[in-house]
Amino acid sequence: MDIVPDVDHPLVNDHVVPDVIDSPSLNNSKPAQTPTVLSRLHLIDEEQKFSAELSTYINEKWTLKDAGFNYNLAAIFGSQSTGKSTLLNRLFGTSFDVMSESARRQTTKGIWISQGKDMNVLIMDVEGTDGRERGEDQDFERKSALFSVATSEVLIVNLWEHQVGLYNGANMGLLKTVFEVNLQLFGGNRGKEKTLLLFVIRDHVGATPLANLSNTLKADLERIWHGLSKPEGLEDCKITDYFDFMFTTLAHKLLQPEKFESDVDQLRLRFTNPSDPNYVFQPQYSRRVPADGLHFYAGGIWDKIMTNKDLDLPTQQELLAQYRCDEIANTAFAVFQDKIKEFRQPIESGNIVEDLGPKMREIRGVAMKSFDKDASRYHAEVYKRKRSDMLTKANTMLEAYFLGQLKNLHKKAVNMFSTNLQQALRIEGSEFSVVVNSSKKEVLDYFLQGAKAIKLEETEWSYDEELYQLEQGLKDFATAQREKELNKMLNSLEKHLRKELDEPVGLALNNPGPGMWGRVITIYQRTVEDGEQLLHKKARTFDLNQDEQGELLINLRRQAWVLLTKKVQEESVDGMMLLKLRNRFEEKFRYDEHGLPRVWKPDDDIDTPFRKARDETVELVPLFAKINTLDPAKGEKFELEPAEDFDFDQSLKVLSETRQQEITTKFKRESDAFYLEAKRSVVATQAKVPYWVGVALVILGWNEFLAVITNPLYLMVVAMVGVPMIAMWYLDMLGLVETIAWKVYDQGYKLAMDKLKETMDKREGEKPQHQRQPQQYPPRYESISKDEGDIELSSLDKKSQ
Numbered sequence: 178m179d180i181v182p183d184v185d186h187p188l189v190n191d192h193v194v195p196d197v198i199d200s201p202s203l204n205n206s207k208p209a210q211t212p213t214v215l216s217r218l219h220l221i222d223e224e225q226k227f228s229a230e231l232s233t234y235i236n237e238k239w240t241l242k243d244a245g246f247n248y249n250l251a252a253i254f255g256s257q258s259t260g261k262s263t264l265l266n267r268l269f270g271t272s273f274d275v276m277s278e279s280a281r282r283q284t285t286k287g288i289w290i291s292q293g294k295d296m297n298v299l300i301m302d303v304e305g306t307d308g309r310e311r312g313e314d315q316d317f318e319r320k321s322a323l324f325s326v327a328t329s330e331v332l333i334v335n336l337w338e339h340q341v342g343l344y345n346g347a348n349m350g351l352l353k354t355v356f357e358v359n360l361q362l363f364g365g366n367r368g369k370e371k372t373l374l375l376f377v378i379r380d381h382v383g384a385t386p387l388a389n390l391s392n393t394l395k396a397d398l399e400r401i402w403h404g405l406s407k408p409e410g411l412e413d414c415k416i417t418d419y420f421d422f423m424f425t426t427l428a429h430k431l432l433q434p435e436k437f438e439s440d441v442d443q444l445r446l447r448f449t450n451p452s453d454p455n456y457v458f459q460p461q462y463s464r465r466v467p468a469d470g471l472h473f474y475a476g477g478i479w480d481k482i483m484t485n486k487d488l489d490l491p492t493q494q495e496l497l498a499q500y501r502c503d504e505i506a507n508t509a510f511a512v513f514q515d516k517i518k519e520f521r522q523p524i525e526s527g528n529i530v531e532d533l534g535p536k537m538r539e540i541r542g543v544a545m546k547s548f549d550k551d552a553s554r555y556h557a558e559v560y561k562r563k564r565s566d567m568l569t570k571a572n573t574m575l576e577a578y579f580l581g582q583l584k585n586l587h588k589k590a591v592n593m594f595s596t597n598l599q600q601a602l603r604i605e606g607s608e609f610s611v612v613v614n615s616s617k618k619e620v621l622d623y624f625l626q627g628a629k630a631i632k633l634e635e636t637e638w639s640y641d642e643e644l645y646q647l648e649q650g651l652k653d654f655a656t657a658q659r660e661k662e663l664n665k666m667l668n669s670l671e672k673h674l675r676k677e678l679d680e681p682v683g684l685a686l687n688n689p690g691p692g693m694w695g696r697v698i699t700i701y702q703r704t705v706e707d708g709e710q711l712l713h714k715k716a717r718t719f720d721l722n723q724d725e726q727g728e729l730l731i732n733l734r735r736q737a738w739v740l741l742t743k744k745v746q747e748e749s750v751d752g753m754m755l756l757k758l759r760n761r762f763e764e765k766f767r768y769d770e771h772g773l774p775r776v777w778k779p780d781d782d783i784d785t786p787f788r789k790a791r792d793e794t795v796e797l798v799p800l801f802a803k804i805n806t807l808d809p810a811k812g813e814k815f816e817l818e819p820a821e822d823f824d825f826d827q828s829l830k831v832l833s834e835t836r837q838q839e840i841t842t843k844f845k846r847e848s849d850a851f852y853l854e855a856k857r858s859v860v861a862t863q864a865k866v867p868y869w870v871g872v873a874l875v876i877l878g879w880n881e882f883l884a885v886i887t888n889p890l891y892l893m894v895v896a897m898v899g900v901p902m903i904a905m906w907y908l909d910m911l912g913l914v915e916t917i918a919w920k921v922y923d924q925g926y927k928l929a930m931d932k933l934k935e936t937m938d939k940r941e942g943e944k945p946q947h948q949r950q951p952q953q954y955p956p957r958y959e960s961i962s963k964d965e966g967d968i969e970l971s972s973l974d975k976k977s978q
């Protein structure tokens with residue numbers, strides 16, 4: 178086999194990642210005792226494909242995920258088989274393939290990358306330049322040079338001592354390529370991003386001092402630089418604008434192995450010890466690519482190189498920053514979203530989340546911190562932009578909760594206002610306007626405090642609109658509440674008015690007479706005065722203005738008046754009127770001037786007092802025709818302002834002409850009963866049967882008497898009819914029986930006549946038209962005159978006799 182491991186290494190198969198390698202110690206030349214896992218990656222293979230595993234290696238195998246900028250990247254260049262891999266393995270403890278001593282063939286193909294042992298340094302072992310294996314095709318050489326310059330801070334140029342000064346050697350061709358691609362990459366950014374070229378001169382036997390060798394190399398480099406065709410505007414640029422140079426030598430590995438080892442140890446310090454005067458990873462060489470973004474950045478660059486597009490590093494760095502910042506933001510945002518989820522349910526169900534402001538602030542802060550930690554390493558402008566995007570996005574999501582909480586605060590404030598108002602108004606003597614103002618202040622303070630607590634910094638959230646809405650809402654609520662309370666007050670005032678009016682007015686009307694309406698108006702005026710005083714007292718409580726007070730007073734007077742007229746109407750329905758008239762009539766007819774009940778004697782004149790009493794009573798009816806509004810106190814007529822739904826004149830009317838007549842008629846009929854009763858009481862005292870009539874009755878009726886008492890049937894009939902008759906006679910109720918009998922007779926007669934008329938109509942209808950006779954009916958009950966209420970006194974006299 179051609180390929181053998183380095184003399185100090187165990188066997189390493191070509192392109193196979195070893196599991197365990199005994200790496201040399203980095204601090205001294207003795208081999209390390211502990212086996213160490215070191216993984217290398219074929220970053221760009223022979224097919225020029227970029228490995229998709231770089232990210233996995235960085236994050237998992239090399240544990241550089243959180244290294245940020247705290248890592249360095251170097252690449253090694255040089256002709257084939259010049260001990261590049263050997264040097265790297267020695268320097269960094271890596272496990273790159275090394276060619277066997279015997280067969281001088283290319284071992285490194287493409288680009289390999291590995292982490293240095295116990296250090297945050299990544300090393301790229303680049304395929305050696307020679308042209309022998311790839312023929313004259315320098316394509317890959319150029320591509321790999323471009324890739325290495327774009328990504329690495331330090332380029333190690335490996336060459337044998339005897340190659341120094343051979344201007345046309347492979348190394349000089351390589352360096353020319355490096356210079357060209359560097360100009361292509363950083364042409365416009367001169368001085369900003371420099372690359373360090375570290376020349377390692379191998380197999381230095383010591384005949385020519387390093388200073389001479391480096392001067393020769395420098396001269397060659399200058400010459401190459403001058404020979405380059407530079408881009409426009411950069412014709413005068415110097416090589417030192419883009420490169421720093423460092424030169425060192427290593428002893429012959431085979432001839433001076435110990436010296437070789439100690440040289441390597443010294444050289445390693447330049448890579449590992451920042452305080453070393455020749456420390457290579459200086460900040461000016463950094464490509465500013467955080468470790469977690471290297472896979473994207475390097476992949477993007479290789480992609481550009483392969484597609485032969487202009488490779489513009491700043492753009493690449495911006496692209497990287499955009500990609501990574503988005504990735505970082507998404508990760509941070511996922512955690513953020515998960516955390517804020519807990520607010521959703523309570524806010525949507527109308528609750529107020531305690532400490533929402535501090536909680537939102539903390540969750541947002543954690544998300545932004547997590548973003549800042551990783552993203553701040555990237556392109557400053559992009560980072561700033563992405564940070565602002567993320568903040569806006571987070572604020573937008575939180576704003577929904579801010580607004581939701583505001584709404585809930587608003588609702589709660591209104592509820593508090595309502596409860597406070599209700600409670601305060603229940604307290605006796607509390608003034609509405611004072612209660613409203615203090616409650617309003619309290620709930621607005623509550624709302625403002627809650628709203629301020631949830632307004633986060635770096636937002637343009639505003640609660641002004643909600644505050645305005647709340648103020649309006651409270652105002653409307655207070656107005657409605659005031660209206661309600663006012664109505665309540667007016668209702669109780671109405672009750673008060675009714676109480677004040679009802680009884681006195683009823684009394685006044687039950688004692689009808691000329692001064693009746695005067696008394697009623699006096700009662701009304703007194704009630705209104707009382708009501709006005711109450712209203713004035715309440716006006717202060719409700720903060721009523723002059724206009725409102727004036728309107729309420731007008732309403733009060735009208736209301737009292739309506740209540741009064743209602744009472745008058747109630748008192749003047751037929752039943753009440755008849756009662757009033759009957760009472761007055763009884764007073765006059767049944768009682769004497771001393772107020773004692775009258776007992777009529779046979780010689781007494783009943784007709785005259787009856788007529789007088791009835792006429793005087795009937796005279797009262799017209800009094801109820803209309804309310805007389807003459808105020809006795811002022812001596813002038815009282816009047817109320819008319820309104821749309823109130824007609825004062827109409828309200829004065831009590832009894833119409835027709836109703837007056839009806840009531841008069843009804844009353845007259847009722848009074849007849851009193852007259853009859855009076856008459857009957859006189860007849861009863863007159864009806865004394867002579868004694869001989871009794872004797873004659875006994876003698877003449879003896880046989881009949883015996884026939885009756887001996888015949889059970891007769892006896893029963895006599896008992897059934899006679900006993901009730903005797904009882905009624907005894908109780909002086911025969912008059913009533915007589916009245917009923919007459920009524921029954923009258924109704925029976927009417928029914929009979931109607932039936933007869935019906936039969937005759939029927940018969941007449943069956944006859945032909947020319948045979949029909951004009952109808953004649955028997956006269957109705959004769960004793961009822963044309964004016965039904967007026968019973969002829971003569972006929973009444975006849976009947977009573």
Ligand SMILES: Nc1nc2c(ncn2[C@@H]2O[C@H](COP(=O)(O)OP(=O)(O)OP(=O)(O)O)[C@@H](O)[C@H]2O)c(=O)[nH]1
Pocket residue numbers: 256257258259260261262263264274275276277278279282283284285304305379380428429430431
């Ligand atoms: N003379 C001498 N030979 C060395 C030195 N270092 C390594 N070699 C030998 O040089 C040969 C090539 O070594 P590699 O490390 O494979 O060289 P390379 O440059 O990586 O080779 P490619 O990857 O094929 O380009 C091996 O046989 C090594 O033993 C050295 O310092 N001096």
